[in-house]
Amino acid sequence: MTFEIENVSKIFVSNDSKEEVIALKDINLTIETGKFVSFVGPSGCGKTTLLRLIEGFENPTEGTIKDDGEIVTEPSNERGFIFQHYSLFPWLNVIDNVIFGLGINGKPEKENKKRAMEYLESVGLKDFAERYPHELSGGMKQRVAIIRSIINDSKSLLMDESLSALDVQTKHKLQKQIYKICQEENKTILFVTHDIDEAVFLSDEIVVLSRRPGTIKKIFEIKLKHPRNRDDQEFKDLVSEITEEIAEFEDD
Amino acid sequence: MKNFKNEYNKEMIILPIILIIIWYLTCDLFQLVPDFMFPGPTDVITSFIHLIVSGKLFKDVLETIYKVLFGMLLASIVGITFGILLGWSKRLETLCKLVISILRPIPPIAWIPFSIMWFGIGIGPAVFIIFMGCVFPILISTIDGVHRTDPVLIEAAQSFGASNSQILTEVIVPSSLPYIVSGLKVAIGIALMCTISGEMIGSSSGIGYMILTSTNLFDTGSTVVGMLVIGVIGIIFDYIFTKVQERIFW
Numbered sequence: 001m002t003f004e005i006e007n008v009s010k011i012f013v014s015n016d017s018k019e020e021v022i023a024l025k026d027i028n029l030t031i032e033t034g035k036f037v038s039f040v041g042p043s044g045c046g047k048t049t050l051l052r053l054i055e056g057f058e059n060p061t062e063g064t065i066k067d068d069g070e071i072v073t074e075p076s077n078e079r080g081f082i083f084q085h086y087s088l089f090p091w092l093n094v095i096d097n098v099i100f101g102l103g104i105n106g107k108p109e110k111e112n113k114k115r116a117m118e119y120l121e122s123v124g125l126k127d128f129a130e131r132y133p134h135e136l137s138g139g140m141k142q143r144v145a146i147i148r149s150i151i152n153d154s155k156s157l158l159m160d161e162s163l164s165a166l167d168v169q170t171k172h173k174l175q176k177q178i179y180k181i182c183q184e185e186n187k188t189i190l191f192v193t194h195d196i197d198e199a200v201f202l203s204d205e206i207v208v209l210s211r212r213p214g215t216i217k218k219i220f221e222i223k224l225k226h227p228r229n230r231d232d233q234e235f236k237d238l239v240s241e242i243t244e245e246i247a248e249f250e251d252d
Numbered sequence: 253m254k255n256f257k258n259e260y261n262k263e264m265i266i267l268p269i270i271l272i273i274i275w276y277l278t279c280d281l282f283q284l285v286p287d288f289m290f291p292g293p294t295d296v297i298t299s300f301i302h303l304i305v306s307g308k309l310f311k312d313v314l315e316t317i318y319k320v321l322f323g324m325l326l327a328s329i330v331g332i333t334f335g336i337l338l339g340w341s342k343r344l345e346t347l348c349k350l351v352i353s354i355l356r357p358i359p360p361i362a363w364i365p366f367s368i369m370w371f372g373i374g375i376g377p378a379v380f381i382i383f384m385g386c387v388f389p390i391l392i393s394t395i396d397g398v399h400r401t402d403p404v405l406i407e408a409a410q411s412f413g414a415s416n417s418q419i420l421t422e423v424i425v426p427s428s429l430p431y432i433v434s435g436l437k438v439a440i441g442i443a444l445m446c447t448i449s450g451e452m453i454g455s456s457s458g459i460g461y462m463i464l465t466s467t468n469l470f471d472t473g474s475t476v477v478g479m480l481v482i483g484v485i486g487i488i489f490d491y492i493f494t495k496v497q498e499r500i501f502w
């Protein structure tokens with residue numbers, strides 16, 4: 001078992017009006033090691049907040065989050081985090097970005113670079129090792145960001161709408177790469193997305209959150225075999241079922 | 253990311269050439285302005301050759317640049333260090349804010365009487381005045397740079413387990429670098445101004461001193477040489493910092 005989320009609520013207090021906003025309410029969820037779990041829900045439902053709480057960027061107002069039995073209070077190298085907008089360090093070239101986390105943890109640079117090159121090759125970016133982030137396309141940047149997190153051998157990977165800014169082709173390609181890498185390394189993946197199709201394509205479980213205050217509405221287990229086919233009737237049915245589940249909140 | 257590439261190009265030479273021609277026509281050829289009011293280009297060139305041959309110009313220029321760089325170095329060490337600390341700690345910034353706001357608008361020249369009392373004559377007072385003139389722009393732009401560090405980059409580093417000191421050295425410092433350099437670029441211009449004014453009051457060497465003494469002797473040619481040399485030094489410093497800015501593009 002990797003993550004145990006117990007009675008978690010998060011209340012934000014705005015700076016000027018002192019108004020309280022309940023972002024999440026009474027979230028209870030257990031996520032098992034090696035699972036690929038997606039979080040979907042209407043915009044503003046707190047799915048990103050939940051992911052940030054699990055990483056430890058913020059702490060819950062009530063309740064606890066445990067990672068392998070340990071209460072999460074701050075970010076850790078055990079939990080990789082991939083942001084929506086790549087967040088590469090603009091002053092470092094591609095390879096130095098990739099080995100950033102390894103360097104932080106005091107690993108020897110020469111070995112790091114060798115490993116980084118292997119990873120870069122696996123996503124077709126070997127020739128871009130010396131380039132700087134501003135010279136790359138969005139898809140390339142996100143591949144670098146993904147490798148930068150994966151190379152650290154963290155037990156889990158938290159992805160916050162990491163593919164949402166990309167065009168469809170790049171997105172589909174990256175989804176396959178992510179799935180492949182994660183299968184090979186048996187990581188637990190928590191994946192926040194607003195793209196139901198993407199969630200069904202990748203996930204073992206899909207957690208649907210309700211509108212604010214965010215609560216868990218329903219959990220879908222996706223048992224379709226990999227590699228999944230978007231044209232399968234079963235796939236399509238699932239996508240529309242989950243889409244309807246979310247649309248309920250959007251209406252009123 | 254700004255484009256600095258077009259700051260220097262060939263077309264820029266046109267206006268200076270036109271101005272020199274007008275200057276030559278009014279002051280030298282038609283003698284519309286008497287020499288003691290403003291010298292013509294031939295006078296200036298003669299003085300320039302004189303000052304070069306005697307080695308005086310070289311010595312004064314070196315003296316002035318030395319003071320500028322020395323004062324800048326001290327101002328950079330203090331300004332960047334405190335800029336990072338104050339940018340990092342909201343409490344420290346609040347604590348220092350009023351003192352900085354009061355000291356900052358004081359023209360560096362106002363420190364001249366005290367600087368002479370404290371540091372006597374020689375380069376001490378000049379370096380002090382340069383320091384007072386430069387430390388605030390460097391401090392303020394460093395604080396600004398730290399504040400403008402993208403919080404997502406800090407979070408990215410945290411997700412790799414970076415400690416606070418690692419975040420400071422690996423994220424905040426490199427991220428603020430462009431702001432620090434533009435602060436230095438502003439400061440070096442101020443340093444030059446402070447040096448010259450300082451040399452005109454409490455000094456016996458440097459370009460400022462040369463300008464003052466030559467005017468007293470009605471050697472206006474040398475005065476203009478001094479003024480133009482300051483301009484040229486300014487351009488060279490500006491060019492160097494522009495080149496540095498081109499390299500740090502983020």
